[in-house]
Amino acid sequence: MERFHKTLADGVELVMTRTNQFKTGVFSVTLTVPLRADTATAYALIPDVLYRGSRNHPNMESLSAATDELYGASLGPAVRQRGESQCVGFQCSFIDDHYALDGMAVLEPAFALVGEILLDPYTEDGVFSQDFVASEGANLADRIAARVNDKRGWSIFRLVQEMCAQEAYAVDKLGDAQTACSMTAQALWDHYRTLLRTSRVTFYYGGSADVERVEQAIARSFAPLLSARQAPVVCQVVDRPQSGEVREVTDVMDVTQGKLALGFRTGGVVVNHPQFAALLVCNALYGGTAHSKLFTNVREKMSLCYFASSMLDKVKGLMVVSSGVEFAKFGVAKEAILAQLDAVRQGDFTQEELEAAIRSVVNALVSRKDSQGLMEDDGVSTALSGGDPTRPDELAQQVEQVTHADVVAVAQMLALDTIYYLTGEEG
Known part of the structure; x- marks a missing residue:
C-alpha cells in the first residue's frame, strides 16, 4: 500500500492510496469553502441538483444507465463539515480494472462521468432546472427537519449549536429548511459558479492504478478546475478558549x-x-x-x-x-x-x-x-x-x-x- 499527496494546481490537490487489496476503486472530488450561514444551504443543495442530470445524461434514469454500464458503479453526492469549513462533492465506487471483462478500462469513464455531472450539468435557459431545484430543495428541507427524530443525535446537535453559538462551526452543514424551499434556479446557479471558482479542490483515489494514470484522467475530466483558481481555502478552525463559566x-x-x-x-x-x-x-x-x-x-x-x-x-x-x-x-x-x-x-x-x-x-x-x-x-x-x-x-x-x-x-x-x-x- 502506497500513499501519495500532490499539488496539481493552486488550490487543487490529489490524495491517493495505491493498493491491490480491494476489488473496487474509490474516487471522490471534494470542494471546500468556509462554512457560512448565508451560503451553507445553497452549497449543500448544489450536489443534489447536479446529480439530477447532466447535459449528456439529462435525467436520473440516464445517469443510472451510465453507472450500470460501468459494472454497476456507485455514485452519489456528499456534504461534510471539517472545522469551520463545508465540504461538498461526489464519491464514486467502481470495479477495479483487474476484475473487468476483456481488459475494459473502468477508471477513465468513471472519472469522466463524475466530471460530467459536476462540470456539465443539465440546464434550462442557461441555469439549473427550476423543477430540479424545487424538488431537491424540498428533499433537503425534509432532511433538515428530520434531524429532530433522532433524539440522541439531536441533543448533540443542539449542544454544539449552543456551545459554538458565536462560531461558524455551529452553522448546520445542510443549511436551513426555509432557504432550501425558497431557493431559485438563478440564485443556485450563481452559487454554483462561485463554488467552482473559489473552492479548494481535493481529489482522492484509492485503487490499483498508478499516479500518472490518475493524474491524466483528472486532467481530461476536470480541466476547468485546474486553471484560473483563486487562493486556496484553508480548512479553518476557531479555537475559542473556554470562558470559565459553564x-x-x-x-x-x-x-x-x-x-x-x-x-x-x-x-x-x-x-x-x-x-x-x-x-x-x-x-x-x-x-x-x-x-x-x-x-x-x-x-x-x-x-x-x-x-x-x-x-x-x-x-x-x-x-x-x-x-x-x-x-x-x-x-x-x-x-x-x-x-x-x-x-x-x-x-x-x-x-x-x-x-x-x-x-x-x-x-x-x-x-x-x-x-x-x-x-x-x-x-x-x-x-x-x-x-x-x-x-x-x-x-x-x-x-x-x-x-x-x-x-x-x-x-x-x-x-x-x-x-x-x-x-x-x-x-
Missing part, C-alpha cells in the same frame, strides 16, 4: 427519556497536535469504548444512564459526552459523569485499563485500512487539516507509546464548556 441549556420536548450532553474544549489538542495520540487514549479510557469508565461505572455499576459515551471532533477540538437519563436523575448523572473524568485527571486508572484503551484505539486505527470509504475520509480530512495523508500509520505508532502521565496531562486540559438537557414536559 453554560446550561434546557429544551423541553415530547420525550419519555431525557438526554444529557456535555461539551468540553480540548485546549487546542486536535489532529496533528503532539498530544493528539494521548487524547485518543484518554477518550477511549473515559467514554469511547465498552470498557470505558462511563460505560462500566456510570451505566453498568451505578445504573444511572441508558447509555453513556464520549466522542471527539478531531478537527475542531471538542469532546462530547452523550447519555440517556431519566428526568429525575439528571443531577446525579451529571455529577457521576464529571466524577469519572476527574478520576482520569487524577490518574485513577490501572495499567490494565490503560493498555485496554491503547489496544482499542490502535485496533480502530488499523482497521480503517480495511475500508475504502474510511481511507477516503481520512485522506481528505487529513489533507484539509494541514496534515500529511501519506503517513497514516504514524498515529497508531504514537498511540502505542502513550503513557499514564500523558493521559493525565491531556485530561487536565479538557474544560467543560456547556451542558445540555433534553427533558419531557413532565420532567
Whole structure:
C-alpha cells in the first residue's frame, strides 16, 4: 500500500492510496469553502441538483444507465463539515480494472462521468432546472427537519449549536429548511459558479492504478478546475478558549427519556497536535469504548444512564459526552459523569485499563485500512487539516507509546464548556 499527496494546481490537490487489496476503486472530488450561514444551504443543495442530470445524461434514469454500464458503479453526492469549513462533492465506487471483462478500462469513464455531472450539468435557459431545484430543495428541507427524530443525535446537535453559538462551526452543514424551499434556479446557479471558482479542490483515489494514470484522467475530466483558481481555502478552525463559566441549556420536548450532553474544549489538542495520540487514549479510557469508565461505572455499576459515551471532533477540538437519563436523575448523572473524568485527571486508572484503551484505539486505527470509504475520509480530512495523508500509520505508532502521565496531562486540559438537557414536559 502506497500513499501519495500532490499539488496539481493552486488550490487543487490529489490524495491517493495505491493498493491491490480491494476489488473496487474509490474516487471522490471534494470542494471546500468556509462554512457560512448565508451560503451553507445553497452549497449543500448544489450536489443534489447536479446529480439530477447532466447535459449528456439529462435525467436520473440516464445517469443510472451510465453507472450500470460501468459494472454497476456507485455514485452519489456528499456534504461534510471539517472545522469551520463545508465540504461538498461526489464519491464514486467502481470495479477495479483487474476484475473487468476483456481488459475494459473502468477508471477513465468513471472519472469522466463524475466530471460530467459536476462540470456539465443539465440546464434550462442557461441555469439549473427550476423543477430540479424545487424538488431537491424540498428533499433537503425534509432532511433538515428530520434531524429532530433522532433524539440522541439531536441533543448533540443542539449542544454544539449552543456551545459554538458565536462560531461558524455551529452553522448546520445542510443549511436551513426555509432557504432550501425558497431557493431559485438563478440564485443556485450563481452559487454554483462561485463554488467552482473559489473552492479548494481535493481529489482522492484509492485503487490499483498508478499516479500518472490518475493524474491524466483528472486532467481530461476536470480541466476547468485546474486553471484560473483563486487562493486556496484553508480548512479553518476557531479555537475559542473556554470562558470559565459553564453554560446550561434546557429544551423541553415530547420525550419519555431525557438526554444529557456535555461539551468540553480540548485546549487546542486536535489532529496533528503532539498530544493528539494521548487524547485518543484518554477518550477511549473515559467514554469511547465498552470498557470505558462511563460505560462500566456510570451505566453498568451505578445504573444511572441508558447509555453513556464520549466522542471527539478531531478537527475542531471538542469532546462530547452523550447519555440517556431519566428526568429525575439528571443531577446525579451529571455529577457521576464529571466524577469519572476527574478520576482520569487524577490518574485513577490501572495499567490494565490503560493498555485496554491503547489496544482499542490502535485496533480502530488499523482497521480503517480495511475500508475504502474510511481511507477516503481520512485522506481528505487529513489533507484539509494541514496534515500529511501519506503517513497514516504514524498515529497508531504514537498511540502505542502513550503513557499514564500523558493521559493525565491531556485530561487536565479538557474544560467543560456547556451542558445540555433534553427533558419531557413532565420532567
